[in-house]
Amino acid sequence: MDLDLLACQLIDRFQHGMPLCPEPYLEMAQVLGCSESQVIACLQRLELAGALSRIGPVFDHSRAGASTLAALAVPAERLHQVAKRVSQYPEVNHNYAREHHYNLWFVLTGPDRQHIERILEELEHDTGLTPLDLPMLTAYRIDLGFALGESR
Incomplete structure (x- = not known):
């Protein structure tokens, strides 16, 4: 674009x-x-155009309660359906397809760890797929912005 x-x-x-x-x-x-x-x-x-994925806040997970990076190994023919199901949770952000055995990655944020675990269990029950659960142990802050500059 x-x-x-x-x-x-x-x-x-x-x-x-x-x-x-x-x-x-x-x-x-x-x-x-x-x-x-x-x-x-x-x-x-x-x-x-697909150049904007979302407008919204990014929260410090430690202030929001609990969070985890999660992934699912989804059969290719079910990827869209499962991604749509995952995205129904307001606790989900950064839901993206990747080229890997675990091909659907997302972040879950909730008030506490039990809340996160309940959502992961629901997703496993609903999809028949076992989530990979990778809670953050150490936070690293990086700037994910992209300056376009005054070139125009």
């Missing part, structure tokens, strides 16, 4: 933090010198 100037500005300015206010898209528009409808339309174009 060829990104236009507004898309580049949105990504550069807001990928590490949206305004925390009642009208965040309006605030973003004011910062960028455009209209709220332009911001929303640009974000919709990015999503439709």
Whole structure:
């Protein structure tokens, strides 16, 4: 996808933090010198093109309660169905297909470890697949942002 100037500005300015206010898209528009409808339309174009996966917070798991990285070995013909089932949980984020025996990876976050275990058990019961459960032992903070720069 060829990104236009507004898309580049949105990504550069807001990928590490949206305004925390009642009208965040309006605030973003004011910062960028455009209209709220332009911001929303640009974000919709990015999503439709597959260039935007989500808009939302990323929580420090230790403050949220408990989390784990989980994976499933899903038969190729069931991958879409199982991914859709996994994504039904609001506790799930970063649900992605990978080229590996364990080909569906996701992060679960919940109020406590028992909550996480209950969801993993439900998923195993519903799908017939045993989740690989990899709770984080040590946190490493890295910047996952991508600066697009002022090249446009």
